[in-house]
Amino acid sequence: MRVTDFKLVDPQGERTRLLSALEKFNRTARPYERDRALHDVLVERMREAGSAVAVSGEDSSMTHEELLAFSGRIASCLATLPPSAHRCCGVMMENTPEMIAAVLGALRAGAIYVPINPQLPLDRIRNMLADTGAEVLFTERRFAREANRLQWECPDLTHLICLDSASFPDEVESAGELSRIDLWEYVGEEAADAISKGHPVLDPR
Numbered sequence: 480m481r482v483t484d485f486k487l488v489d490p491q492g493e494r495t496r497l498l499s500a501l502e503k504f505n506r507t508a509r510p511y512e513r514d515r516a517l518h519d520v521l522v523e524r525m526r527e528a529g530s531a532v533a534v535s536g537e538d539s540s541m542t543h544e545e546l547l548a549f550s551g552r553i554a555s556c557l558a559t560l561p562p563s564a565h566r567c568c569g570v571m572m573e574n575t576p577e578m579i580a581a582v583l584g585a586l587r588a589g590a591i592y593v594p595i596n597p598q599l600p601l602d603r604i605r606n607m608l609a610d611t612g613a614e615v616l617f618t619e620r621r622f623a624r625e626a627n628r629l630q631w632e633c634p635d636l637t638h639l640i641c642l643d644s645a646s647f648p649d650e651v652e653s654a655g656e657l658s659r660i661d662l663w664e665y666v667g668e669e670a671a672d673a674i675s676k677g678h679p680v681l682d683p684r
Contacts, residue, residue, distance in 0.1 A: 516586070517586070518583060518586035518587050521583065522547060522587070524543075525543040525544075525546060525547045526543070526547065528542075528543035529542070529543055529544055530542050530543070530544055531543055533545075533546045533576075533579075534546060534576045534579050535576065536574065536575045536576050538575075539575065539576055539577075540576060541576040541579075541580070546576065546579065546580055546583065549577075549580040549584070550580045550581075550583035550584040550587055551584070551587065552584070553580060553581060553583075553584025553585070553587075553588070553617075553640075553642075554584045554585075554587035554588040556584075556640065557584065557585065557588035557590060557615065558588055560614075560615070560638060563614065566590060566591060566612075566614075567590065567591045567592075567593060567611050567612055567613045567614065567615075568581075568585045568590050568591070568592050568593065568613060568614075568615040568616070568617060569592075569593045569595050569607070569608055569611070569613040569615065569616040569617065569636075570582060570585070570592050570593065570594050570595060570616075570617045571595040571597050571604065571616060571617065571618045571622060571625070571626065572597065572617060572618060572619050572622075572642070573597065573619065575619075577619070577642045577643060578617075580642070581617040581640075581642060582594075585617075590615075591611075593607060593608075593611050593613055595607060595608075597618075597622055597625070601625060601628065601629070604625075604629065605629060605632055605633060608629060608633045608635070608636055609633055609635070612635050613633075613635065613636060614635050614636060614637050614638060615636075615637075615638045615639075615640060616629065616630070616636055616638070616639050616640070617640050617641075617642060618639060618640070618641055618642075619641060619642065619643050619644075620641055620643055620644040623641070626639050626641075627639075
């Protein structure tokens with residue numbers, strides 16, 4: 480017996496009623512103002528919602544008022560940059576309320592945002608920034624090492640904006656592969672052996 484021979488709904492009248500209900504459920508089209516941008520509509524709704532919680536994460540949350548104010552400060556910050564700088568902004572952040580603020584702030588400034596998963600390989604992130612020509616990168620202090628390296632390797636990337644640090648240049652970078660003590664102890668031993676034997680010194684990179 481074939482699967483198509485089974486009838487999950489019977490008789491025909493019940494099937495017709497089910498299909499009609501599904502069609503009505505999926506009929507979600509609504510009229511909207513086509514002359515307004517999405518972020519303008521969001522800002523209007525957020526002003527109406529006021530102190531209600533807008534977004535929450537594992538460690539923090541923001542009300543609509545707080546999100547509106549924070550995204551407004553981000554938009555104002557972008558407005559101080561040269562016109563070309565905020566046309567495209569990378570957002571390399573975890574899924575936090577601050578990430579939502581960065582996206583909304585970029586939209587309010589008239590910019591395009593590029594969502595970047597921080598867990599992606601650095602080479603892929605670098606290619607994404609290069610392909611989009613992003614000049615601004617929103618990030619967090621936990622990604623200070625990656626962000627600094629990206630700014631060094633991406634000629635177009637001229638501005639780093641860290642949303643959870645008042646002084647991003649002073650942030651301590653997380654330890655990378657080349658920061659391991661045992662690696663450099665090994666390099667030192669190899670270098671000493673090489674020097675004593677007249678061989679070139681090993682470069683760990």
